[in-house]
Amino acid sequence: NAGVTQTPKFRILKIGQSMTLQCTQDMNHNYMYWYRQDPGMGLKLIYYSVGAGITDKGEVPNGYNVSRSTTEDFPLRLELAAPSQTSVYFCASSYSAGRSSYNSPLHFGNGTRLTVT
């Protein structure tokens, strides 16, 4: 049981380049999330998904896109990289059978450290 797996671990992009951050989970969780973590700041939610085929914006969605074609995978796409997107990106998942997505603990991947220069 690998949990939440993120690839790559590190990446350097030039301004204007695009890339996809991969995230997969093997726990059959219905909820998946993308967060970014900047130094001295709390985690900020970028996008989330409550199930395959359903995605929604979080607090800081500009410059990103997501898709959820399967329960297991939730890739994050950066189309035109900007220096402001330099950050550590975390994918997370959880299971919910009730009205709240947070009645079970979140499971996080180990993150992707992205630098845009």
Next chain:
Amino acid sequence: KQEVTQIPAALSVPEGENLVLNCSFTDSAIYNLQWFRQDPGKGLTSLLLIQSSQREQTSGRLNASLDKSSGRSTLYIAASQPGDSATYLCAVSRSGGGADGLTFGKGTHLIIQP
């Protein structure tokens, strides 16, 4: 808007001491509160989840308490060990759930001196 504050931002104590980390939140209408641990270069690991109807949760040497009315939670670590060195974050989810309703604090960076 919910705001979560963790005090202190950093803490260094000798091995063996008992210690308390604090978390406060501005909106008491929460669904639950989670404490996480983050090791350098790693993701977050969930330690304890307290429902809004509960007062505390325990796991091994860890005990988390919740006082929803005053907007406070504490994480108590007993008999600290060097392996406890990490950043500890708390996060609250708003009442009514919602997958976008989790607010994180900035964390307390804990160092346990051997």
